[in-house]
Amino acid sequence: MTGVPQKPCPPADPAPRKPKFAMPANACDSHAHIFGPDEKYPWSPARGYTPPDALPAAYEHLHKMLGVTRGVITQPSVYGTDNRATLDYVAAHPGRLRAVVSVDASITDRALEAMHARGARGIRVNLADPGGNPFKSFSELRRVAERLKPLGWHIEFLLHVHDADMAELGTLPVPISIGHFGYMPTSLGIDHPRYRGFLDRVADGNCWVKLTGPYRITAGRHLPYDDTVPFAHALVARQPDRIxxxxxWPHPMCPIPMPNDGTLADMLLDWVPDKAVRQRILVDNPAELYGF
Structure with missing residues (x-):
């Protein structure tokens, strides 16, 4: 027992079905996590949840079923700044996997360069979950960001855009990435002033956004999450080259019934009806950001 409140964290559906459409060659899953085994990769005592194992073999099976060939493993908050589970897997597949790691202000240039050699292409700063933010101040983060520039890295944020200072984030000297559509409940509406400001930041061209985790923002309980469609359309319309x-996967902290990953992938047909734009989002954009 760690003393940290542990939220329920069900496993992903172990039998993903094939999507209704064919993924293009070199399609990239730009956001997933690897968990466990905990005897090899122990959890952070500051974590806000304890997930079940989500191991590379299951992730490989998922990609086989979806028709995806590239992936980005994003460091989860449950490991803090211990990136071994993420980097051990990514480093074994340099041609098709990349990593987004978590570091603190004490990280050395030599350590960053070593992570780059193992497939890291950015750092993650989690402002939404317990134990996810290793930086004491924005100025501390900015100093690290300056050291990321020579590597061509970006900073990925997990935050709620309706509570965030997007103008401040836009002053960082490297590109930024935002997960889960901006992580604002759809119930607040596409015309929420902070969301309009977020869309403006995306239009500036230095902010990337991930169409991920729709179950985190929907007001519904089952697929299809129709209320997420206007948000996807708004983001794509603003800057399709940054989506x-x-x-x-494996959908940690899914607050509603666990979706099947094939059915979840089918949401792309609603979010991005244009096949040519889907090609950019699935292949060209991640190739640019992550250096495939």
Missing amino acids: LWGTD
Whole structure:
């Protein structure tokens, strides 16, 4: 027992079905996590949940069923700044996997370069979950960001855009990425002033957004999450060259019934009806950001 409140965290559906459409060659799942085994990769005592194992073999099976060939493993908050589970897997598949890691202000340039050699292409700053933010101040983060520039890295944020200072984030010297559509409940509406400001930041061209985790923002309980469609359309309309897609597998902290990943992937047909734009979101955009 750690003393940290532990929220329920069900496993992903172990039998993903094939989507209704064919993924293009070199399609990329730009957001997923690897968990466990905990005897090899122990949890952070500051974590806000304890997930079941989500191991590379299951992730490989998911990609086989979806028709995805590239992936980005994003460091989850449950590991803090211990990136071994993420990097051990990614480093074994340099041609098709990349990593987004978590570091603190004490990280050395040599350590960053070593992570780059193992497939890291950015750092994650989690402002939404317990134990996810290792930085004491924005100025501390900015100093690290300056050191990321020579590597061509970006900073990925997990935050709620309706509570965030997007103008401040826009002053960072490297590109930024935002997960889960901006992580604002759809019930607040597409015309929420902070969301309009977020869309403006996306239009500036230095902010990438992931179409991930729709179950985190929907007001519904089952697929299809129709209320997410206007948000996807608004983001794509603002800057299609800065939109990414990912599974968010194994869907940690899914607050509603666990979706099947094939059915979840089918949402792309509603979010991005244009096949040519889907090609950009699934292949070209992640290739640019992650250096495939």
